[in-house]
Amino acid sequence: MLWKNEGSRGAQGSSAERRGKKIPVRAAREVYDKVLPGATFVGVVAALYLVFVYVPNDAYQGPVQRIFYFHVPSAMATFAATGVLALASAMFLWTGREAWDRLAHSAAEVGLLFCSIVLTTGPIWARPIWGTWWTWDARLTTTLILWLIYVAYLMLRNFAPNRELGARYAAVLGVVGAVDVPIINRSVYWWRTIHPAVLRTREGGSGLGDPRMQLTLAVCFAAIALLAVWLLWLRYQTARTADAVAALRQQAAELPEG
Amino acid sequence: MLPLIWKDLLIEFRTKETLVSLLMLGLLTLLVLSLAFDPLSELRPLAAPGTLWVAVIFAGVLGIHRSFLCERENECLQGLLLCPVDRGTIFLAKVFGNALFMLGAQCVILPVFVVFFNLFPSLALLRLVVVLSLGIVGFAAAGTLFAAISVRTRAREVLLPLLVLPLVVPVLIAGVSATAKILAGKGLADVARWLHLLAGYDLLAVVVGWMIFEYAVEE
Numbered sequence: 001m002l003w004k005n006e007g008s009r010g011a012q013g014s015s016a017e018r019r020g021k022k023i024p025v026r027a028a029r030e031v032y033d034k035v036l037p038g039a040t041f042v043g044v045v046a047a048l049y050l051v052f053v054y055v056p057n058d059a060y061q062g063p064v065q066r067i068f069y070f071h072v073p074s075a076m077a078t079f080a081a082t083g084v085l086a087l088a089s090a091m092f093l094w095t096g097r098e099a100w101d102r103l104a105h106s107a108a109e110v111g112l113l114f115c116s117i118v119l120t121t122g123p124i125w126a127r128p129i130w131g132t133w134w135t136w137d138a139r140l141t142t143t144l145i146l147w148l149i150y151v152a153y154l155m156l157r158n159f160a161p162n163r164e165l166g167a168r169y170a171a172v173l174g175v176v177g178a179v180d181v182p183i184i185n186r187s188v189y190w191w192r193t194i195h196p197a198v199l200r201t202r203e204g205g206s207g208l209g210d211p212r213m214q215l216t217l218a219v220c221f222a223a224i225a226l227l228a229v230w231l232l233w234l235r236y237q238t239a240r241t242a243d244a245v246a247a248l249r250q251q252a253a254e255l256p257e258g
Numbered sequence: 259m260l261p262l263i264w265k266d267l268l269i270e271f272r273t274k275e276t277l278v279s280l281l282m283l284g285l286l287t288l289l290v291l292s293l294a295f296d297p298l299s300e301l302r303p304l305a306a307p308g309t310l311w312v313a314v315i316f317a318g319v320l321g322i323h324r325s326f327l328c329e330r331e332n333e334c335l336q337g338l339l340l341c342p343v344d345r346g347t348i349f350l351a352k353v354f355g356n357a358l359f360m361l362g363a364q365c366v367i368l369p370v371f372v373v374f375f376n377l378f379p380s381l382a383l384l385r386l387v388v389v390l391s392l393g394i395v396g397f398a399a400a401g402t403l404f405a406a407i408s409v410r411t412r413a414r415e416v417l418l419p420l421l422v423l424p425l426v427v428p429v430l431i432a433g434v435s436a437t438a439k440i441l442a443g444k445g446l447a448d449v450a451r452w453l454h455l456l457a458g459y460d461l462l463a464v465v466v467g468w469m470i471f472e473y474a475v476e477e
Contacts (some may be wrong), residue, residue, distance in 0.1 A: 161410060169407045176467075183459055190455070
């Protein structure tokens with residue numbers, strides 16, 4: 001009995017210490033909770049103003065070119081999310097810490113969202129400019145396959161027999177997918193390609209001559225990046241809460257009746 | 259590793275289930291796709307490479323799924339995991355077995371393909387065997403890794419193709435492109451780029467699967 005009490009006191013002491021250490025983390029969390037939504041709001045409003053009012057029409061493509069300012073940053077956000085997903089999956093397999101799995105899961109959902117934005121804005125632009133909704137160009141095909149892998153990743157988590165196995169299986173797919181995407185890209189690139197290289201053409205020049213266009217693009221990059229980080233942050237917090245609730249449920253179920 | 263391969267071969271020799279299902283599924287896919295395209299159209303030869311590879315891949319998905327389904331019955335997978343060997347070795351043995359069965363089915367599917375598409379049965383068509391073998395190894399590696407996962411989930415029949423088909427796109431593209439050139443009378447040197455891609459995919463799929471398989475099978 002005595003030994004048990006001491007043990008429990010020791011455990012309490014260490015948890016209090018841990019709580020002490022956690023205070024700066026919590027403070028940072030509150031800052032993120034306040035700063036990220038505000039900054040994202042300002043960024044997105046500024047981006048909308050610049051895209052729809054400030055920036056001049058493209059000389060050849062007309063107003064439809066404006067969709068580009070959301071399309072390209074969303075594509076970048078997709079690829080960033082893919083990188084986070086791959087890294088977090090590998091780290092989860094390596095360390096087995098749930099935090100990495102939550103990060104991977106959040107990155108997958110955010111990545112799927114921005115990948116969907118890329119795949120919707122692309123055809124809207126392509127129809128008047130290329131004269132076709134869709135073409136089997138390397139980047140389009142790779143993005144579509146990436147989207148399919150994202151969906152498979154989330155479905156795999158849903159269909160897994162339990163939380164732990166779902167996390168491990170999803171991490172396996174995350175790592176394999178990350179290794180595979182460059183090969184997929186190479187194979188479809190050799191297959192055929194017509195996507196425009198706007199930011200950096202092969203000659204080294206840029207398709208965006210006007211400084212106002214460059215400013216708009218830069219602001220859009222910042223806005224979409226903030227939005228992606230904020231969504232990732234929110235999703236991560238939700239996952240943390242969900243795991244905490246599940247753990248509490250588990251504890252409550254193990255309590256004796258009455 | 260050899261006893262593990264021998265076990266799969268022995269089961270197959272006694273039941274002949276995997277080989278027969280792979281074969282029939284491959285033939286049926288050839289038939290269905292042949293019916294789907296107008297048999298008298300002049301464009302029909304263009305559909306030939308794709309038809310062959312769709313038959314290979316669809317039959318392969320189901321065949322590999324089966325190979326893990328029978329491990330699941332009577333908890334055979336548990337016994338397999340209790341073997342005093344590395345998980346990677348189990349993976350390599352499974353890939354070898356699955357690739358062998360898929361290649362075995364090709365010995366019949368390829369001649370039927372030649373007949374259905376009215377190709378000239380020359381020795382040059384043996385070049386297709388090189389392309390098919392390279393493609394099947396990579397496909398079997400990716401398929402085996404994810405079959406081990408999907409067989410433990412709900413809706414496993416649906417999940418395996420969903421997981422594997424996007425990941426084997428390079429095999430499909432390289433396989434179809436190389437097959438089209440070979441059917442047009444080109445030699446292996448003309449499709450070297452696609453063969454390199456297939457070989458690179460095989461290497462990567464086998465190595466990554468070998469390293470990561472333990473996470474896919476352990477409880």
